[in-house]
Amino acid sequence: MPAVRFTLNGKPQTVDVVPNMPLLWVLRDTLGLTGTKFGCGMALCGACTVHVNGQPMRSCATPISSIAGKTVTTIEGLSPDSTNPVQLAWIEHDVPQCGYCQSGQIMTAVALLAKTSRPTDADIDEALRNNICRCGTYDEIRRAIVRAAEIQRAQGGAK
């Protein structure tokens, strides 16, 4: 089993596990980063979303071998102090209920705002429709994304 090297939340990381082990389980079980959640294991729910080279990816369906040399960001690496505009807006709008889906929702929203500084309702639908929330926080998610975009624009953070 060749070791896999990648960058995790800004730091170099090496893991030595079976090559087809999904990134999700490497993060959660091997590395103890439990903020990324297991929801379906089949790329159907979005709970396990992380960024790989800045793109939102379902870590449950991403073999560790495929991320060699890449850069991975998880919810823990989004900001040191919950000050990413999306986190700020999530707190302002009190989005989470049980909270279990929220790491995935937040990572997906951050990726959306990196592409689009003024997301329309249709943009939000398109980006978030594969992130399931069983508690039904969709309304708050939508409002918080609009708010996060405002915060981000005020900070001059995106195009």
Add this chain to the structure above:
Amino acid sequence: MTSQLKGGQLNRRSFLRTTAAAAGGLIVGFQLPETSRLSAETAALKLNAFVHVGTDDLVTLFIHKAEMGQGTVTSLSMLLAEELECDWKKIRTEFPGVDREYGPNQGVVGSASIRSSWESLRRAGAAAREMLIQAAAQRWGVDRSVCRAENNTVVNTAANTRVSYGSLAEAASKLPVPANVALKDSKDFHLIGKPTKRLDTPAKVNGSATFGIDVRLPGMLYAVIARSSVFGGKMAGLDASKARLIPGVKSVIPVPSGVAVLADNTWSAIEGRRALSIMWNDGPVASVSTRSIFQTFTERTEQPGAVARKTGDGDAALAGAAKKIEAVYAVPYLAHAPMEPLNCVAHVRPDSCEVWASTQGQTAARAEAVRITGLKPEAVQVHTEYMGGGFGRRARADYIGEAVEVSKAAGVPVKLTWTREDDMQQDWYRPASLARFAAGLDADGWPLVWTARVACTPFGGGSRTAVEGVADIAYAIPHIQVEHHAVDPGIPVSYWRSVGYSQNTFFAESFLDELAAAGGKDPLELRRRLLANSPRLLAALELAAGKAGWGRKLPPGHGLGIGLSNNIGSNTVQIAEASVERGKVRVHRVVCAVDCGQAVNPAGVEQQIKSGIVFGLSAALKGGITILQGHVVEGNFHQYDVLRIDEMPAVEVHIVPSQNPPGGIGEASTPGIAPAVANALFAATGKRIRRLPIRVQDLA
């Protein structure tokens, strides 16, 4: 939660003993502060089972319930803090262990947390406040009557000086707990009734909130269990040789519910399970399928059943009615599918057992561990973790028992994880049900008689869960007769958000709409008349109708429909606006009026109403578990779809102001949404939906 150390778990019991001894017996119930900075200066002193005050002025509130998203941590903290007069910003919360001090059955079912704690937690807060005031009065050598509590301090109103709770904590903790402290009048509330932000939000936006599935212990192995896909099947033969070859797999252990595969990570355990070859004896349920179940339901309801409610004389009234209306309604089994799949961490040692679980039933969890280990209840500790949703599923302790079995057999700490397929195919389902209605109208078109025969699998004792929502309708109809047929095809069923109301309110509110149409009455007008003696429901109905603009001109193809429920001590009226657009049912807007008595946290009420609507709408538009030869067909979200963000209607929540004691809220809005939408679709299309999930072909 906040203050539990993960990994090198500090045993709270031994820690309590040590600190108590070290501090000369003064410190009882010392707790670790949030960041685990452990120092003598931050000692927290126990005033009672719910309130500890730290010498650092932080107040720790013990939440004896559990948090599955419904906002209990926040709303119960509000009850304590209202009387305690503490600074909301200085609150820490913690889930205590199982203890008789917290009642005979700790858990969160039936939306009962606020209702059962409404008095007791305010009393606990008030008692702690009195102890602090008493301590201050003694320190100042003044009469208690010149002292008053305010914002984490006690004020000496005569001298206009104040002292912090933190500096009073030690003296207060030595005072007796006063009995019968008077509670505030509701007009003096400064916290209860104000929209309040959730205390658990910050930890839920950065990955730091610990759910059951996130617990990690040193030396822990990861387990999954292979179970019979057919309900009640038993293992007849096992070949684990291939599984043992999977990298990471440590052992394969038969347990009562199947075969456990233990590995050094979850993935290897899942891969190991895939490599097992197991022979199963399917047993009798293998002959059961959805089709056969509904056939039985249909046949049984053609005959009279056990009477669940009888008012007046249904048969005679039906015979004499001017017009008779009959209809058969049906709903499928439903899975709970909480976002966090079931899991549990257990560590069984020869003389003790610890369980870390996201559970709705702490007392039941401990009882299950006691049963399996044979240990005394005092030797079993249950650590309550955040739940990634529960919806009734986590009221059962089966998954906790499994983890205890595996740890007991393996002799190491074990985290048992259910995959989504396990969760969906081995659930305790919302039962399938069929209701056969017959009703009669009088010569003026008003309902005279309401009868129903319900076929369903009862659980929890008696027929209540099978008929609630049909038998206990609030409508003043002179003759009501509801009968029940208990049919048990061997599919496990249990509590699912709003229980019997989840299907029966759909049946009853839709059939009432049929009566309105048959009698030529407006659905709102009919309900007004039949609720003349139910003032709270009537007020909620008027509020919803006003806000929804009942009777206004709608866009072409749109319709409005009403769904009303009174369950868990709350009254909820929803009016949905729906249409069929491009071959899909579209719910545009839902107006919900709710009378839940005193709303402790109106922001939380609004969240829960929306949450319940999304949950009910998922079921109404998409939900269905199919039984085929004794097993469940659906395995993951591609087969058991749920509502998505682009299908979310605009939801407006209107709370009826009330000073009645609080009702429940977590299950209040789930029952009413399906009939509100079905009735709206009838108004829009003229087609009556009598079966869920709603299929667009039934509307063509």
